[in-house]
Amino acid sequence: MWSWVLHRITGVAIFFFLLVHVLDTALVRLSPEAYNAVISTYKIPLIGLAELGLVAAILFHALNGVRVILIDFWRKGVKYQNVMFWIVIAIAAIAFLGFAPRHLSHVFGFEI
């Protein structure tokens, strides 16, 4: 049940980011200055941290989506749904730990 709740919450969050992201990217059609002005807000530390949250949400939603597909289509999917949930969490955590230091080094300008 918690995987279902998390799938919904991360899905809604990603949806609202997608709306904003299509609009900010559309500014390339207006002028280089307009696009650069808006995209520079993505580089401030607070938004840089929010991007970590976005990537974490995407990682969970994507991997749990694979789990949902396996539950639906794989004969043993229902039997292994619980262990697959923890596999999802583990892979998401590993990928997140691979991404976070690199992203933070870009946002805060340090070398790793």
Place this chain on the structure above:
Amino acid sequence: MSIVIEQPRSPRSRKSANWEKYGWLYMRASGVVLIFLIFGHLFTNLFLGEGIKAIDFAFVGGKWSDPFWQVWDLLMLWLALIHGTNGMRTIVNDYTEREAVRKTLVWSLWSICAVLIVLGTLVVFTFDPCPAGAAAELLPSFCPAK
């Protein structure tokens, strides 16, 4: 919306196409494709090179002068917006109680989806990486103004 539960073993009515089934299949099919598209997008834009610090007009101009990334981003736009809107529709269907509210919200969701798909598609296809009169230092390196 009151819930009507059909009698057990009653055959599915075949008066119209089974849209809910196609929606259900779409979420899974588009989801699999989006995993590749979005992780590829995150890897090239946020992980490689200087990551978020390197993203500006010149970066986007450089990417979209290549049809490969135009098609990539166009596919991502269409698949993700329809996937997200259909997911939001599912949530609206689950939590709204009045039919008029439900219909208004679902209609709004698909309207926003359509507007953003049209906007995004136009931007990808009509984008000029070297707009006349723009400051040269903001443009990609291949622009004649450089």
